[in-house]
Amino acid sequence: MSGSVIAKSGVARWFRRGPWEAVAMSLIGGGIIMLVQPLSIDLYSYSFVTILAGTVGFVIVSHFPE
Amino acid sequence: MTTISQPDHATMPGVSTPAKSRDARRVRGLSDRTIAWLFVAPTIALLLAINIFPLIWMIRLSFTSLNLSMSYLPLRFVGLDNFRDILNDEDVWFRLQTTAQFVISSVALQVVVGFGLALLINRQFRGHSFWTTIILLPMMLSPAVVGNFWTLLLQPQIGPFNYLISLFTGVPPSSFSMTGQVSLAPWTIVLVDTWMWAPYVMLICLAGLRSIPDYIYEAAEVDRASAWRQFWSITLPMTVPFLMLAVLFRAIENFKMFDMVNLLTSGGPGSTTELVSISLKRAAFEKWRTGYSSALAIILFVTVFGAANIYVKTLNKVKQR
Numbered sequence: 001m002s003g004s005v006i007a008k009s010g011v012a013r014w015f016r017r018g019p020w021e022a023v024a025m026s027l028i029g030g031g032i033i034m035l036v037q038p039l040s041i042d043l044y045s046y047s048f049v050t051i052l053a054g055t056v057g058f059v060i061v062s063h064f065p066e
Numbered sequence: 067m068t069t070i071s072q073p074d075h076a077t078m079p080g081v082s083t084p085a086k087s088r089d090a091r092r093v094r095g096l097s098d099r100t101i102a103w104l105f106v107a108p109t110i111a112l113l114l115a116i117n118i119f120p121l122i123w124m125i126r127l128s129f130t131s132l133n134l135s136m137s138y139l140p141l142r143f144v145g146l147d148n149f150r151d152i153l154n155d156e157d158v159w160f161r162l163q164t165t166a167q168f169v170i171s172s173v174a175l176q177v178v179v180g181f182g183l184a185l186l187i188n189r190q191f192r193g194h195s196f197w198t199t200i201i202l203l204p205m206m207l208s209p210a211v212v213g214n215f216w217t218l219l220l221q222p223q224i225g226p227f228n229y230l231i232s233l234f235t236g237v238p239p240s241s242f243s244m245t246g247q248v249s250l251a252p253w254t255i256v257l258v259d260t261w262m263w264a265p266y267v268m269l270i271c272l273a274g275l276r277s278i279p280d281y282i283y284e285a286a287e288v289d290r291a292s293a294w295r296q297f298w299s300i301t302l303p304m305t306v307p308f309l310m311l312a313v314l315f316r317a318i319e320n321f322k323m324f325d326m327v328n329l330l331t332s333g334g335p336g337s338t339t340e341l342v343s344i345s346l347k348r349a350a351f352e353k354w355r356t357g358y359s360s361a362l363a364i365i366l367f368v369t370v371f372g373a374a375n376i377y378v379k380t381l382n383k384v385k386q387r
Contacts, residue, residue: 025379028372035369036166044162045153048365055372 012065020061027054121367128360135354148361158362161337161345168252168327168341169320172259173313179260180267180312181305187268188275205265213329216258220244220330245331251339255327259320267312274308275301307384314377318370342366 031051034043096104128149131142152158187198204212219227220243228239244254278300286296324343327333333340333348346366350359 021379025376028376032369032373036162038163041154041156041159044159048149048153048368051372052368055368055375058372058375 015064017061017064017066020064021058024054024058024061027051027057030054124360124363127357128364130357132356132360133354134356144357148358149365151358152362152365158342158345161340161342164252164337164339165321165341165343168255168259168323168339169317171252172256172263172320173316175256175260176264176267176316177309177313179264181271181309183264183268184271184275185301187272201268202265204262205269207262209262209326210329212258212262213326216261217245217330220254222246246335248335248338251331251335255330255339258326258330259323262326263316263319267316270308270312270315271305274305277308278304307380310380311377311384314373314380318373318377321373322366322370 027050031047031049031054034047034050037043129143129145131144131147133139183201187194187201219225222228222240222243227244228242231237231242232239242250244250282300283296286300291299322343323341324347327339327341328344328347331339333344342362343366346359346362349355349362
């Protein structure tokens with residue numbers, strides 16, 4: 001029983017909304033910068049995947065507990 | 067002998083058995099939940115028909131090679147080829163850079179002008195309401211109307227704008243064209259967009275300024291803080307969340323700007339003011355590359371959706387203040 005409590009608290013510690021939302025928003029912001037920057041076409045090519053990962057991630061982590 | 071009868075629960079007001087309530091529901095015909103669903107159903111059906119269905123259809127088309135000028139050809143599934151083409155296309159990349167330049171310049175100008183206007187309007191003066199209404203007028207117009215009348219105002223031969231410039235600079239009015247010259251056209255769309263949307267930024271900033279309690283300024287007065295010091299230490303920090311909100315909202319709106327720019331310059335001269343939304347329209351309705359343009363639309367949609375998530379998050383933070 002104590003094992004499950006420890007496991008639960010471990011899960012709760014890892015899957016908190018705040019930090020994950022920050023990561024997802026950083027991905028979206030970084031992806032948008034990669035999309036419009038004038039320096040490298042390689043960055044531009046990977047921008048959509050980055051934005052998509054951030055957006056899908058944001059939708060998922062917004063269901064995590066506070 | 068007196069008999070004490072048990073009270074009948076069904077006859078008591080407010081007390082009913084499940085069987086009785088089922089009967090009552092059958093008599094009424096429809097439950098509250100069903101009636102609620104009946105009222106909401108047309109809206110949901112309309113939303114599905116005009117928003118969700120076209121989106122799903124567009125996602126499907128983005129994986130095909132459909133070209134509407136050759137619609138007699140069978141629809142061919144091409145997987146992620148359209149996305150690969152777009153994300154390696156330098157033209158689209160340049161159009162996105164043009165869009166970013168437009169977004170950054172116009173949002174920066176709108177924030178400066180809007181915040182300045184909000185500071186002015188926040189002071190109580192004679193005719194305050196009248197001037198607020200006048201300032202808010204451009205925001206209430208349709209972008210199509212704004213695009214059309216600014217096209218007339220900016221005409222080199224008959225438009226008053228060039229005459230106004232020549233009055234101050236001495237340059238002959240017909241010697242330059244605001245929408246036809248490579249060096250001036252990008253600034254023209256920034257100018258018109260700022261004219262239209264700075265009042266919106268002003269409204270948001272005004273809400274921020276009015277949310278600052280007076281006692282903070284009174285305490286600053288007691289501490290003999292100068293007006294400049296009060297601005298940097300109280301006004302600006304407490305308005306920053308509202309400014310962030312205005313910046314995000316205007317950036318999202320300007321990123322998908324189409325109508326006004328299409329009417330003013332149509333992306334010209336050359337492709338100087340060709341924003342990505344205009345490229346999308348050209349790919350879809352001039353080159354008829356439906357699959358390709360659907361994929362481009364998906365890329366823009368995901369970008370705007372991602373930015374909107376950040377916007378909503380910021381909005382909630384501002385609400386919690």
